[in-house]
Amino acid sequence: MGPESSEQTQEALILGFLADGGEDFTSGEALSSKLGLSRTAVWKHVEALRGKGYRIEAVPARGYRLVEVPDRLTPLELTPLLATHDLGHTIHFHETVGSTNELAFRLAHDGAEHGEVVVTEQQTAGKGRRGRAWVSPPGLNLYFSAILRPELPPQRAAELTLVAAVALTEVLRETGAEAFIKWPNDVQIEGRKVAGILTELSAEPERVHFVVLGVGVNLNAQEEHFPEELRATATSLALARGQRVPRALFAASLWNRLEEWLDLHVEMGFDAVRQRWKELSSTLGQDVLVRTDRREFRGLAEDIDTMGALLVRTEDGSVERVLAGDVERLRPRATSGS
Known part of the structure; x- marks a missing residue:
């Protein structure tokens, strides 16, 4: 040292x-x-x-x-607030990075340990799901990527995205916001996106080397900080609550809760996570339009299976299993008069 x-x-x-x-x-x-x-x-x-x-x-x-305490996200602000055994014990803080996920992936490849976290004030090339960009203005929000080395086969790595969504939604609710999970990994308040999760992994057929869990949460962004095309569909915790969010406190609460859920996932398996996810979901029980890379169809979102895939009952009565795609909630069907 x-x-x-x-x-x-x-x-x-x-x-x-x-x-x-x-x-x-x-x-x-x-x-x-x-x-x-x-x-x-x-x-x-x-x-x-x-x-x-x-x-x-x-x-x-x-x-x-x-x-x-200044509104910063360096180890000085975060370390005293953490009650974790691994997560965040090593923090790689940067004023600006291209993408926290990319940097965390490189660090993990070079041997970074389980629980190390990359956190930044600004991303210049933030990554969203399905190759999209994540808008990351400086000094307002929370952008981090955690390096995890779970004892999981690769086909179960997707479960960690749902673990993160549960932890994040619970912490948002504890601040007084009515947050819900929109399948697969968006967190919304009043139907507007407040956070996204992007999980990437390095694996062999039988074994996961590491998982990079990237999270972006809009904490103090105001409407003018969002590009015009996102203003109708995005929000922040400050906009929802009407007051500024102490970011270090929020980040530490989230990391503490995330580790609790990761530990529970190790001890109890996916079922406890799945049950809680279902309680916090805004997708289940809704008529939805599903768009995948190959096709588009409508149906009723009934459940998620033991691997986190969405089960949709289509109009012909069959059940479609959706592993990846965009799901849009449809307006309730009009009932026909007699």
Whole structure:
């Protein structure tokens, strides 16, 4: 560990102790003894944190208190908030990247470990599903990719997308937003897309090497931040709630919840995830139009199977199994008068 990273670690520890202290002051003496540093060294670290935008109050004979955290997504903001055993313990933060998924894929290929996360303030070539672009303005939202090394056969890797959708929808609901999952991996509030998930994997026929789980969540974007063609179909958590979202807090809550669901998936298998996904879905029970690469058809979205595929009962009564495609909810059928 070089001098810079050890200083960052000490700064993160100081922030962690101050965050734990909440509204109370933490004495300089307590910080010195916990960290094995002189009072002067603690003061220097506090000054460095202030220079990075943290408002830290210092009162003689009482100590230090954290008043305000800058709206950033660096390890300094995120680490003190995490309660995970693996996810986010190594954070690769970048002001700007082309795509967090591409960078995470390269890092995983070079040996990055399970739970490492790439997070950025802005993507210049964000990737959406089916080759689409993901619009990623700077400093407003959450864009990250987690590297996972699950003990799964490749055909089960798609389950991780549903795990992420469940975790994300639950965290959005806990903020007061009425979020639902639209099959396969869009999360919506009031029928407008607030988040997307893109899972990519490296595998052999029998074994997954790694999975890159990419998530984009519109947190503080306002209408003017969306391209005109998306304004009718996209939203953000701030637009839905009418108030700004503390991004580091949201990110940490999401990573904590995501790891809980990943652990449950390992322990219990897909069925627990599938049941929760069904409870949170806006697609099941609806008349839908399905567009795949090969064809287009209508039917009633009845269920998802044990691999996450959508089961649609078509107009001729047969059940179609949809593994990939776009699903559009149709208006309820008009009932004919007598």
